Amino acid sequence: MYIPKFIITNKILKNIGVIEASREVIDHAPLLPYYEKQFRQDALIRTVHYGTHIEGNELNLDQAEKVLAGQNVVARDRDIQEIINYRKAMEYIDGIRINDKGLMINEDLIKKLHKITVNKILPVEKCGEYRKTQVVIKNNQTGHVSFRPPKPLLVSLQIKDLLAFIDSSQEQDIHPILKSGIVHYELVRIHPFLDGNGRVARALSTLILFLKGYDIRKFFSLEEYFDKNAEDYYSALQSVEKMRGDLTCWLEYFTQGLAIELAKIKTKVEKISVDGKLREKLGGKPLLLSDRQLKIIEYIQQAGYLQNQAFESLFPMVSEDTILNELKVLLQNGIIKKQGITKGAKYVMSK
Numbered sequence: 001m002y003i004p005k006f007i008i009t010n011k012i013l014k015n016i017g018v019i020e021a022s023r024e025v026i027d028h029a030p031l032l033p034y035y036e037k038q039f040r041q042d043a044l045i046r047t048v049h050y051g052t053h054i055e056g057n058e059l060n061l062d063q064a065e066k067v068l069a070g071q072n073v074v075a076r077d078r079d080i081q082e083i084i085n086y087r088k089a090m091e092y093i094d095g096i097r098i099n100d101k102g103l104m105i106n107e108d109l110i111k112k113l114h115k116i117t118v119n120k121i122l123p124v125e126k127c128g129e130y131r132k133t134q135v136v137i138k139n140n141q142t143g144h145v146s147f148r149p150p151k152p153l154l155v156s157l158q159i160k161d162l163l164a165f166i167d168s169s170q171e172q173d174i175h176p177i178l179k180s181g182i183v184h185y186e187l188v189r190i191h192p193f194l195d196g197n198g199r200v201a202r203a204l205s206t207l208i209l210f211l212k213g214y215d216i217r218k219f220f221s222l223e224e225y226f227d228k229n230a231e232d233y234y235s236a237l238q239s240v241e242k243m244r245g246d247l248t249c250w251l252e253y254f255t256q257g258l259a260i261e262l263a264k265i266k267t268k269v270e271k272i273s274v275d276g277k278l279r280e281k282l283g284g285k286p287l288l289l290s291d292r293q294l295k296i297i298e299y300i301q302q303a304g305y306l307q308n309q310a311f312e313s314l315f316p317m318v319s320e321d322t323i324l325n326e327l328k329v330l331l332q333n334g335i336i337k338k339q340g341i342t343k344g345a346k347y348v349m350s351k
Contacts, residue, residue, distance in 0.1 A: 001168060002161040004182045006247040015255035016177060022262035023216050029269045039219045039265070044068070047090060047206075050223035052082045054230055055198050059083060081120050089116045089203045094218065097210040105166050105207070107159060110192070113203050117196040130155045131194045146234050147241055149191035158190045166208070176212035180205045181254035182247060188237060202226075219265050225257035292318075292326045297349070300336060305346040 031039075049057075049064035059080070063073045067083045092113065111128035118127050130152070137146045150158055166183065174182070184205035191197045202223060209215065226233045236253035243249060292315065299314055300306050306314075311323045327347060330336045339346045 001164040015259040018259040022266040046221040050227035054227040093207040
């Protein structure tokens with residue numbers, strides 16, 4: 001069985017501390033459904049774009065978003081297909097997260113992830129099948145050889161060793177975030193397929209976080225961190241071989257990425273989170289608000305207040321009476337309150 005070698009450094013401990021603190025805030029923030037959906041959509045777009053861009057996909061973020069929305073984009077067929085496939089891979093692991101019934105990660109699951117990832121990119125007979133030739137891994141930015149994966153004959157054996165580690169009692173003593181990072185590295189190192197290994201590794205790494213209770217409302221995307229400075233990503237991966245199999249530097253890099261990403265989301269969530277006291281006031285009922293009401297709340301949270309004179313710019317071609325009716329619902333539910341009684345009155349968020 002594969003046994004990872006690493007040291008828990010102060011940097012790793014600090015990063016995990018930030019992750020846990022951010023996770024606590026994000027998981028328990030009472031958010032309006034509108035924002036919940038927005039955060040998840042944003043994370044998915046970033047995951048799919050940056051997760052394929054780091055491997056040479058030429059689409060930019062706006063183009064990737066259009067592809068995901070089903071809009072036409074003038075680009076290479078392969079680039080478009082990679083975006084579609086990786087979105088499906090993310091949907092697949094999310095389905096596993098939702099329906100998990102003591103699921104075991106096995107070779108079939110890894111091969112299924114690969115089939116989804118390279119659908120219509122590799123020949124059908126090579127989708128979900130281990131490579132039968134020797135390959136080298138190159139940095140897409142520089143073209144330099146990053147490292148040489150094991151020979152084809154060793155692939156199946158090393159995958160089985162990795163799966164034994166994932167399923168072993170020993171791994172229960174390893175923090176889920178570190179386990180996710182370890183599996184990410186090992187799958188990249190083994191490089192079991194001809195193409196799509198990085199995407200499969202990142203998807204499997206995310207799945208492990210999900211299954212261990214670290215889905216964090218699906219608000220995060222590590223892919224952007226990896227792609228923003230691909231040189232650091234490849235250097236961190238190469239550090240393991242340079243350190244004779246020691247994963248410490250890689251895990252410092254990996255945990256730092258998640259800490260940075262979740263700290264950003266925590267700050268964002270805190271800015272727009274609905275006060276917990278408000279949720280109690282509503283008896284824990286879902287906040288079923290219209291798009292206009294959500295826009296009003298967003299405006300007040302950003303500007304601090306809303307006055308009648310801003311109605312026209314906020315809702316062009318909508319009558320003042322209609323907007324006042326929307327405000328009435330928010331007032332009745334205690335979401336906002338009115339300060340003053342004249343036309344100059346201000347609508348602010350309830351404390």
